[in-house]
Amino acid sequence: MRDILIAGNWKMNKTTAEALAFAEEVKGIEAGDNVDLAILAPFTQIGALKDAFEDSDILVGAQNVHQMPSGAYTGEISADMLDELDIHYCIVGHSERREYFKETDADVNAKLKALLAKGITPILCVGEPLNVRGMGGHLTHVGVQVHLDLAGIPITDIKNIVIAYEPIWAIGTGKTATPEEADMMCGFIRGIIEGLYDDVSAERIQILYGGSMKPENAAELLAKENIDGGLIGGASLKADSFIELARIAAESVK
Numbered sequence: 001m002r003d004i005l006i007a008g009n010w011k012m013n014k015t016t017a018e019a020l021a022f023a024e025e026v027k028g029i030e031a032g033d034n035v036d037l038a039i040l041a042p043f044t045q046i047g048a049l050k051d052a053f054e055d056s057d058i059l060v061g062a063q064n065v066h067q068m069p070s071g072a073y074t075g076e077i078s079a080d081m082l083d084e085l086d087i088h089y090c091i092v093g094h095s096e097r098r099e100y101f102k103e104t105d106a107d108v109n110a111k112l113k114a115l116l117a118k119g120i121t122p123i124l125c126v127g128e129p130l131n132v133r134g135m136g137g138h139l140t141h142v143g144v145q146v147h148l149d150l151a152g153i154p155i156t157d158i159k160n161i162v163i164a165y166e167p168i169w170a171i172g173t174g175k176t177a178t179p180e181e182a183d184m185m186c187g188f189i190r191g192i193i194e195g196l197y198d199d200v201s202a203e204r205i206q207i208l209y210g211g212s213m214k215p216e217n218a219a220e221l222l223a224k225e226n227i228d229g230g231l232i233g234g235a236s237l238k239a240d241s242f243i244e245l246a247r248i249a250a251e252s253v254k
């Protein structure tokens with residue numbers, strides 16, 4: 001049995017004051033057995049959220065890391081710096097970073113390795129654009145991403161990685177993949193993990209769905225065999241909907 005992870009990706013939203021107001025409303029949530037809850041915040045809010053969630057069931061993570069350990073990379077944040085903040089998760093390879101900041105699969109692979117070396121759990125994002133799905137190339141596209149992004153990562157580390165399938169056409173569009181489409185892709189990714197590693201790794205790895213997930217559609221997505229949680233953008237910004245998602249997750253434990 002795999003835990004369900006509800007991870008809010010706040011993207012570039014909220015000031016620290018707004019983050020603390022949110023924390024005040026949600027910090028009493030009891031995650032329950034086999035549910036993990038996390039907020040993946042902008043760097044500037046991480047310290048304040050760590051304090052605010054100290055005695056709560058909500059974990060804190062970042063949205064990006066630089067792959068180099070230190071050096072002349074103005075504006076960037078290293079895995080060492082994140083480690084010092086004692087965060088649990090860090091998103092890697094979100095489609096917005098791949099598109100707007102030209103992150104390559106080689107960058108994503110190096111970022112995964114930098115985080116794993118510090119014991120921070122990467123949430124690796126993969127997913128296809130609309131035109132690729134339109135041409136029927138989505139499995140190949142995601143399969144290539146998974147292979148390239150995990151290159152050289154040993155079996156001892158794969159259990160410390162979460163994967164999120166986020167079809168780009170479903171992000172922020174209100175258009176969700178159907179539960180069947182999302183489950184099929186998450187199962188396909190699990191099959192790749194079995195091929196690259198073994199059946200125990202495939203059985204254990206958490207694979208999330210992301211893309212316009214919200215309280216209204218979460219239950220049917222989380223009911224699917226291969227979907228172990230959600231990476232949630234817009235619907236994670238409001239305390240009441242995050243609380244509702246946590247409640248739905250607790251009811252969806254398989």
Ligand code: 13P
Nearest residue numbers: 009171172211212233234
């Ligand atoms: P939305 O939930 O706003 O579609 O965003 C999904 C996402 O990109 C999470 O990383």
